[in-house]
Structures are given as structure tokens and as C-alpha cells.
Amino acid sequence: MEHNKLGLISMRGCEEFCEKVEYYLKKWNNEEETFMIQAKCPRFATGEGKGILSESIRGRDIFIISDPFNYSVTYTMYGRVVPMSPDDHFQDLKRIISAIAGKAHRISVVMPMLYEGRQHKRTYRESLDCAVSLKELENMGVTNLVTFDAHDARIQNVIPLSGFDNMQPTYQMIKALIKAVKDIQFLPDKMTIISPDEGGINRCLQYSSILNLDLGMFYKRRDTSNIVDGTNPIECHEYIGNDLTGRDVIVIDDMISSGSSMIDTFRELKEKGANTIYSFITFGLFCNGYERFDKAYEDGLFDKIFITNLIYTPQELLNKPWIVPVDLSKYTAYVIDAIHHEASVSAMIDPNKKIIQLLKELNQSREK
Numbered sequence: 001m002e003h004n005k006l007g008l009i010s011m012r013g014c015e016e017f018c019e020k021v022e023y024y025l026k027k028w029n030n031e032e033e034t035f036m037i038q039a040k041c042p043r044f045a046t047g048e049g050k051g052i053l054s055e056s057i058r059g060r061d062i063f064i065i066s067d068p069f070n071y072s073v074t075y076t077m078y079g080r081v082v083p084m085s086p087d088d089h090f091q092d093l094k095r096i097i098s099a100i101a102g103k104a105h106r107i108s109v110v111m112p113m114l115y116e117g118r119q120h121k122r123t124y125r126e127s128l129d130c131a132v133s134l135k136e137l138e139n140m141g142v143t144n145l146v147t148f149d150a151h152d153a154r155i156q157n158v159i160p161l162s163g164f165d166n167m168q169p170t171y172q173m174i175k176a177l178i179k180a181v182k183d184i185q186f187l188p189d190k191m192t193i194i195s196p197d198e199g200g201i202n203r204c205l206q207y208s209s210i211l212n213l214d215l216g217m218f219y220k221r222r223d224t225s226n227i228v229d230g231t232n233p234i235e236c237h238e239y240i241g242n243d244l245t246g247r248d249v250i251v252i253d254d255m256i257s258s259g260s261s262m263i264d265t266f267r268e269l270k271e272k273g274a275n276t277i278y279s280f281i282t283f284g285l286f287c288n289g290y291e292r293f294d295k296a297y298e299d300g301l302f303d304k305i306f307i308t309n310l311i312y313t314p315q316e317l318l319n320k321p322w323i324v325p326v327d328l329s330k331y332t333a334y335v336i337d338a339i340h341h342e343a344s345v346s347a348m349i350d351p352n353k354k355i356i357q358l359l360k361e362l363n364q365s366r367e368k
């Protein structure tokens with residue numbers, strides 16, 4: 001069965017990640033010519049922009065990779081250098097879709113961290129930005145959206161007639177931990193999975209079920225009468241779970257933003273007797289810098305934080321002794337290749353078999 005030729009478009013700031021993805025796609029498809037389509041969004045002196053494609057994309061199966069959270073990308077407005085905000089990135093994405101002008105066979109958007117993903121529900125008189133953005137993409141002709149570890153996967157109900165694949169880096173995180181910590185033991189009496197809040201329970205259940213480990217949770221009681229930095233401040237953490245004395249712990253969450261609640265979680269875990277503390281974080285934003293994590297690491301509150309390369313990560317962060325990067329480019333290429341060839345991605349969404357095999361190989365290697 002022949003398929004329309006695949007085309008990759010990298011939005012600004014995704015070039016390095018896209019090159020890694022393309023490497024695997026060319027390898028698997030025995031293709032020497034590039035899949036990359038050059039696209040750019042130049043700006044006028046006022047800051048207004050436009051989308052331009054350098055070649056014809058008629059009839060091609062287009063995949064656009066966009067990182068709305070890459071603040072290292074800048075443009076000039078009225079002579080001033082301005083860092084691109086998530087809104088700027090999303091607007092450029094729409095510009096490129098507009099430049100395609102319906103000529104592509106199909107348009108899929110790979111947006112690892114979902115734009116406005118935390119603005120997914122209405123709890124007051126407030127906007128529903130994530131839902132509005134998904135409807136915009138659907139109305140512009142996007143038929144598939146691939147994201148990772150969505151803050152609330154129920155947002156897909158906004159576009160029930162379009163493809164919405166929410167991938168999880170479960171296998172890659174476990175594999176990275178095994179590689180980084182040679183003597184790691186996934187034993188029920190030695191390790192516990194921790195959710196830092198009630199919203200992350202489902203994410204943590206996947207780990208605890210496949211690894212056969214206990215699950216604990218912190219309940220965040222928030223001050224709903226105030227908003228600080230866009231969210232309600234946390235009044236206290238309340239732990240729900242079994243005794244942690246002497247146990248290794250894996251704290252799992254979708255993102256670290258300011259980091260204050262995560263450090264509070266680490267501190268609470270240490271006070272409850274936890275031994276070694278690791279953390280699996282899909283998106284390491286660190287909006288308020290790294291100083292508090294440097295101090296927490298020096299104080300022995302945690303050991304390693306595993307973050308993916310799905311969004312922009314400064315080299316300064318990668319150089320930290322407490323950071324372990326986890327490469328998701330091959331996984332992303334698998335998803336793109338599957339969609340391009342009209343294959344199921346269900347096995348990639350639920351990688352339990354691969355994790356079981358990984359643990360089996362780990363146990364066999366230690367028995368020798």
C-alpha cells in the first residue's frame with residue numbers, strides 16, 4: 001500500500017529535536033532524501049508576522065512539531081528583542097497551517113506539551129483557552145494532534161471527531177532509572193510510588209501497577225480565596241499512604257513549574273523517613289530558576305530528577321548533577337511513523353509488555 005510522502009515541519013526552537021526524529025524516520029523508511037520542509041515566520045518591525053513555506057506541500061502527509069514553551073526563541077519588535085511566549089508560538093503554528101492553505105493530504109500537529117493545557121476547566125468566571133485552541137486547530141484542518149502527558153486528557157472531548165493521542169513516557173523513564181542507578185530494586189517492601197497531588201493519581205497508578213509497588217499521595221489543601229502567579233497557593237500537604245521509613249521513593253508528575261510544591265513534597269518525604277528520592281517529570285519548566293533545587297539537593301532532600309527532552313531545556317539545567325535527561329525523539333518518531341502508515345498506536349500508549357520485558361532482563365542480568 002502506497003502512502004502520501006511524509007513531510008516534517010519544525011517550528012522555531014524544535015530544530016534539534018526534529019533532526020533526531022527525522023534520523024529514525026529516514027532509517028526505518030530507507031529514505032535518503034530529507035523529510036524536512038523549510039518553513040519560517042518572519043516578523044515586521046511592529047512584531048506582526050507571517051508564515052512562509054519554501055516548497056510545495058501539495059498532497060503530502062504533513063507533521064508539524066511545535067514547542068510553545070521554548071522561551072529561548074526571540075524576535076524584534078520596535079527595536080527590542082522579545083522572547084516568544086506560548087501565545088506567540090501558537091500564533092506562528094496557525095500561520096504555517098494557513099500557509100499550507102489546504103494543499104496537504106493531511107495535517108498532524110505534534111505538540112509535546114499541550115498549549116494552555118492547565119487552563120482546561122472552568123472553576124470561576126475564566127477562559128477555557130485549551131479547548132478554544134484545539135477547536136481552532138480542528139477548524140483549520142488539523143486531523144491529528146499528538147501530545148505527551150496531558151495535564152487532563154479529558155480535554156480531547158472538545159474535538160471528539162479528530163485524532164488526539166496522549167502519549168506517556170513510562171517505559172523511557174523506567175529504562176533511564178535502571179541505566180542511571182545500577183543497583184535499583186523495584187521491590188514492594190523497598191520502594192513506593194508517590195503522587196504529589198490528587199490530580200496525578202492515574203499517572204502514578206500506571207507505574208505502581210506495572211512495577212507492583214505501593215502508591216502514596218499528598219493532598220494539597222489550597223487557599224481558594226487568593227491567586228498567586230496564576231494559581232491558588234498551597235496551605236499544606238497531607239500525606240495519604242503507608243509508612244515510608246527506609247523506603248526508596250519515586251515522585252511522579254507531569255511538570256515542575258515554580259518547583260515550590262515539589263520541594264515541599266521532597267521535604268515531607270524525608271521527614272517521613274524516605275531513603276532515596278527520585279522524581280520522574282515529563283516537562284522540566286523551572287520557571288523560577290534552579291537555585292532552590294540546588295539547595296534542596298545539597299541538603300539531601302532528593303537524589304535525581306528525570307526530565308524529557310520534549311520541550312526546550314537550557315544547557316545550564318542539563319549540567320546540573322541532579323538532572324537526568326530522557327530522550328523521547330525515538331518514541332516520537334515511532335508515533336509519527338505509525339500515524340503516517342495508518343497503523344495503531346495503542347501499543348505505544350500502553351507499553352506494559354515492553355516494561356515487563358525490561359524488568360525481566362534486569363532480573364536475569366542480576367542472577368548471572
